[in-house]
Amino acid sequence: MNDLHQLTISQAHQLLKEKRTSSVELTKAILARLAKVEDKVHACITITEAAALEQAKEADKSISSGKIKPLTGIPALIKDVMCTNGIKTTCSSKILENFVPPYDATVIEKLKAAKVVILGKTNMDEFAMGSSTENSAFFPTRNPWDLDRVPGGSSGGSAVAVATDEAIYALGSDTGGSIRQPAGFCSVVGLKPTYGRVSRFGLVAFASSLDQIGPITKNAADCALVLNVIAGHDPRDSTSAPYPVPDFTKSLIPDLKNLRLGIPKEYFVEGIQKEVRASIETAINKLEELGAKVDRDASLPLTKYALAVYYILAPSEASANLARYDGVKYGFSYQDTNNMWEAMEKTKQFGFGAEVKRRIMLGTYALSAGYYDAYYLKAQKVRTLIRREFDQAFEKYDALVTPTSPTVPFKLGEKVDDPVQMYLSDVCTLPINIAGLPAISVPAGFADGLPIGMQIIGKPFDEETILRIAFAYEQATDWHKRKPPI
Amino acid sequence: MKLSREEVQHIALLARLGLSETEIEKFRIQLSDILEQFEILKQLETTNLPPTAQSIVLQNVLRPDEAKPSYPVKDIMDNAPQQEGNCFKTRAVLE
Numbered sequence: 208m209n210d211l212h213q214l215t216i217s218q219a220h221q222l223l224k225e226k227r228t229s230s231v232e233l234t235k236a237i238l239a240r241l242a243k244v245e246d247k248v249h250a251c252i253t254i255t256e257a258a259a260l261e262q263a264k265e266a267d268k269s270i271s272s273g274k275i276k277p278l279t280g281i282p283a284l285i286k287d288v289m290c291t292n293g294i295k296t297t298c299s300s301k302i303l304e305n306f307v308p309p310y311d312a313t314v315i316e317k318l319k320a321a322k323v324v325i326l327g328k329t330n331m332d333e334f335a336m337g338s339s340t341e342n343s344a345f346f347p348t349r350n351p352w353d354l355d356r357v358p359g360g361s362s363g364g365s366a367v368a369v370a371t372d373e374a375i376y377a378l379g380s381d382t383g384g385s386i387r388q389p390a391g392f393c394s395v396v397g398l399k400p401t402y403g404r405v406s407r408f409g410l411v412a413f414a415s416s417l418d419q420i421g422p423i424t425k426n427a428a429d430c431a432l433v434l435n436v437i438a439g440h441d442p443r444d445s446t447s448a449p450y451p452v453p454d455f456t457k458s459l460i461p462d463l464k465n466l467r468l469g470i471p472k473e474y475f476v477e478g479i480q481k482e483v484r485a486s487i488e489t490a491i492n493k494l495e496e497l498g499a500k501v502d503r504d505a506s507l508p509l510t511k512y513a514l515a516v517y518y519i520l521a522p523s524e525a526s527a528n529l530a531r532y533d534g535v536k537y538g539f540s541y542q543d544t545n546n547m548w549e550a551m552e553k554t555k556q557f558g559f560g561a562e563v564k565r566r567i568m569l570g571t572y573a574l575s576a577g578y579y580d581a582y583y584l585k586a587q588k589v590r591t592l593i594r595r596e597f598d599q600a601f602e603k604y605d606a607l608v609t610p611t612s613p614t615v616p617f618k619l620g621e622k623v624d625d626p627v628q629m630y631l632s633d634v635c636t637l638p639i640n641i642a643g644l645p646a647i648s649v650p651a652g653f654a655d656g657l658p659i660g661m662q663i664i665g666k667p668f669d670e671e672t673i674l675r676i677a678f679a680y681e682q683a684t685d686w687h688k689r690k691p692p693i
Numbered sequence: 694m695k696l697s698r699e700e701v702q703h704i705a706l707l708a709r710l711g712l713s714e715t716e717i718e719k720f721r722i723q724l725s726d727i728l729e730q731f732e733i734l735k736q737l738e739t740t741n742l743p744p745t746a747q748s749i750v751l752q753n754v755l756r757p758d759e760a761k762p763s764y765p766v767k768d769i770m771d772n773a774p775q776q777e778g779n780c781f782k783t784r785a786v787l788e
Contacts, residue, residue, distance in 0.1 A: 306772060403751070526708060533709075552709050552711035564710060568701070591743055
């Protein structure tokens with residue numbers, strides 16, 4: 208048997224069900240693992256040890272009375288962008304450093320109803336803006352495969368926690384790649400569901416038309432189990448889709464017969480590292496061996512416009528969403544002035560970090576009089592074209608396959624002062640948010656010991672097909688079983 | 694598209710975001726670089742296209758207007774930087 212902290216959700220569930228371990232025992236094993244590796248990777252902001260052990264006891268009571276669901280008693284970490292009642296929710300920002308939400312996000316309510324053990328909150332780029340977790344106002348998180356490299360972002364803490372067995376699984380959020388890119392960089396599985404699949408109620412807003420919560424797990428089957436719990440309509444989120452939620456575990460079939468896969472060639476040009484290209488090509492051959500019909504000449508010519516569209520739309524929405532941090536109702540408040548406007552300006556000046564300010568400025572500019580049509584409206588129109596191009600592709604293909612990122616994890620500090628280079632690391636993931644599609648990143652190889660992720664993109668509300676492909680690929684490979692040297 | 698120092702200051706004012714002298718100059722250069730990346734969109738003809746604000750086809754989502762308990766006042770006020778009684782204390786808007 209693996210050490211308890213190394214278990215997947217399904218393995219842990221089996222042991223709990225057969226009473227071969229308890230939730231308390233499992234939680235203690237994870238907390239011990241946390242104590243051992245956290246100093247090296249810095250994945251967590253808040254660890255709620257006492258509350259976690261209390262929840263584990265409750266879960267054990269429930270299990271002994273015969274009530275056990277697939278996630279019952281299994282310890283998880285949550286990205287610090289989701290509100291947790293009574294537990295600090297900082298968004299890795301100084302401005303929310305001491306913010307204690309009076310309510311739970313819908314996803315947290317759902318996890319609690321399943322009697323999950325919540326271990327604490329993970330580090331992230333401030334307000335989920337970034338691709339390396341270096342934009343955290345508190346400390347950077349390190350990649351367990353090479354501590355001098357970034358774990359990706361913005362859900363870097365969650366991805367690292369799963370990769371290092373500090374949690375059995377974690378939740379992240381994804382606005383332009385923030386679940387998939389760190390999952391790829393850390394060699395774990397990360398799923399961004401279709402926009403509207405998971406409620407955003409209680410998710411601190413970054414870009415409301417792009418944000419989506421999703422699971423980060425050790426394998427595809429676990430991803431299906433977590434999605435089963437967090438998906439579904441929520442009347443408190445008006446963009447939450449009133450569609451039925453299938454049992455995603457039913458889609459886990461280990462062959463790809465009759466599936467048509469498109470490989471959009473635009474995702475393999477400009478700046479892609481040759482080892483990444485080679486690994487993804489090998490992975491695609493594997494998908495073909497598993498029965499998929501692969502078209503290597505698929506084309507999405509509008510891909511090159513996605514970066515510009517994203518960096519107009521996301522900052523525009525962010526500049527509106529972040530206007531609320533005025534230092535009046537909650538959060539950091541600059542008091543040393545007698546003037547209301549100055550207090551507001553200084554609150555933001557000293558409360559926000561550089562990337563957040565940069566995006567507020569960019570968004571404010573794109574929305575300002577005289578520039579709205581040229582930037583914001585234009586980007587929304589090109590968004591229409593990008594969405595249509597994906598719709599057309601999905602008439603021919605059941606899913607699309609690309610690298611998750613053009614490179615392996617980069618060094619800490621390498622791109623901090625060059626925003627354009629940093630933004631380019633999301634070039635394969637952000638078109639998917641623009642179109643609102645589901646996509647999953649799965650481990651697909653290594654270059655010099657550094658992880659490479661493969662992204663599988665699905666039709667709207669067809670998470671089942673991409674989970675099936677991820678699952679079948681995993682059954683035929685063992686990249687996802689490798690553990691970082693830590 | 695090169696931004697001037699005055700333009701940077703004007704955007705900061707619209708956002709009510711205080712910036713140091715160093716930040717003004719840094720953002721002037723960085724935002725100019727980023728705006729240059731946006732020029733690519735001019736290649737696309739979009740005159741008669743509808744804009745997309747979000748990606749799912751839901752419109753006018755309504756719910757019954759039912760009274761429900763609010764969050765505990767104390768929990769909300771505990772987050773207030775300054776308070777007086779059960780009120781948020783702010784600076785005078787008109788002086």
